[in-house]
Amino acid sequence: MNASFPTPGADATQRLLSHEELEAALRDIGARRYHNLHPFHRLLHDGKLSKDQVRAWALNRYYYQAMIPVKDAAVLARLPDASLRRIWRQRIVDHDGDHEGDGGIERWLKLAEGVGFARDYVLSTKGILSATRFSVDAYVHFVSERSLLEAIASSLTEMFSPTIISERVAGMLKNYDFITKETLAYFDKRLTQAPRDADFALDYVKHHATTPELQRAAMDALTFKCNVLWTQLDALYFAYVAPGLVPPDAWQPGEGLA
Numbered sequence: 001m002n003a004s005f006p007t008p009g010a011d012a013t014q015r016l017l018s019h020e021e022l023e024a025a026l027r028d029i030g031a032r033r034y035h036n037l038h039p040f041h042r043l044l045h046d047g048k049l050s051k052d053q054v055r056a057w058a059l060n061r062y063y064y065q066a067m068i069p070v071k072d073a074a075v076l077a078r079l080p081d082a083s084l085r086r087i088w089r090q091r092i093v094d095h096d097g098d099h100e101g102d103g104g105i106e107r108w109l110k111l112a113e114g115v116g117f118a119r120d121y122v123l124s125t126k127g128i129l130s131a132t133r134f135s136v137d138a139y140v141h142f143v144s145e146r147s148l149l150e151a152i153a154s155s156l157t158e159m160f161s162p163t164i165i166s167e168r169v170a171g172m173l174k175n176y177d178f179i180t181k182e183t184l185a186y187f188d189k190r191l192t193q194a195p196r197d198a199d200f201a202l203d204y205v206k207h208h209a210t211t212p213e214l215q216r217a218a219m220d221a222l223t224f225k226c227n228v229l230w231t232q233l234d235a236l237y238f239a240y241v242a243p244g245l246v247p248p249d250a251w252q253p254g255e256g257l258a
């Protein structure tokens with residue numbers, strides 16, 4: 001057990017939880033730690049950010065998008081049978097697409113271009129915050145190094161993403177005149193992809209976390225992942241909202257635009 005990911009309510013691991021109790025415990029982690037609660041997201045959705053601050057979000061989050069299929073390829077490589085791989089490989093297709101110009105990464109590039117960036121600048125990732133890179137890379141390392149159960153459990157933040165995505169799309173369309181439905185097209189597909197992926201992962205976790213210790217490991221993995229998401233927003237807030245200290249070499253407003 002890794003002591004660096006403590007989860008409140010540790011007494012819940014004294015006995016084996018039923019599937020329903022385990023699901024409730026996992027949802028409770030999201031209710032307390034998911035990134036919908038972060039002040040940066042509140043500002044983003046409520047129309048309180050400047051165009052440059054929205055640009056900083058789009059630019060940094062590109063790295064998360066670009067690394068998700070790398071993360072999923074690491075999980076895929078560890079899955080022991082074809083029936084599981086057949087299901088998991090769909091995640092890679094969703095992000096990489098089946099051909100040039102298709103898939104979630106491409107749709108995120110459209111979002112970044114929609115707020116003014118030059119495509120090549122976004123692709124280069126040279127303007128992203130180090131904290132973005134470190135957090136996302138930590139997620140890739142986590143799924144490569146921890147147990148398969150922990151790797152799959154760490155994707156369970158997707159149980160909570162449809163709510164924040166709906167809120168974000170509605171809020172951004174209403175509050176920013178530079179945001180259009182086309183710019184946010186990335187999120188349309190996530191509303192069906194995320195529940196499908198989360199249902200599979202939740203079912204896997206319920207059936208493979210067969211001891212109190214394994215259930216605790218799954219909960220800790222979800223907590224870790226919430227922290228991966230939260231840390232990225234902390235870094236954005238510090239650099240581009242308050243106190244507004246942009247680290248050397250990170251994107252400065254005006255750079256990388258088309």
Ligand SMILES: O=C(O)c1cc(C(=O)O)c2c(n1)C(=O)C(=O)c1cc(C(=O)O)[nH]c1-2
Pocket residue numbers: 068154155156157158160161164165190229
């Ligand atoms: O917009 C969001 O708030 C949000 C959150 C998450 C998440 O909870 O990890 C994902 C996504 N979006 C997303 O678009 C996505 O492709 C995705 C993949 C994963 C994952 O862990 O495998 N999470 C998420």
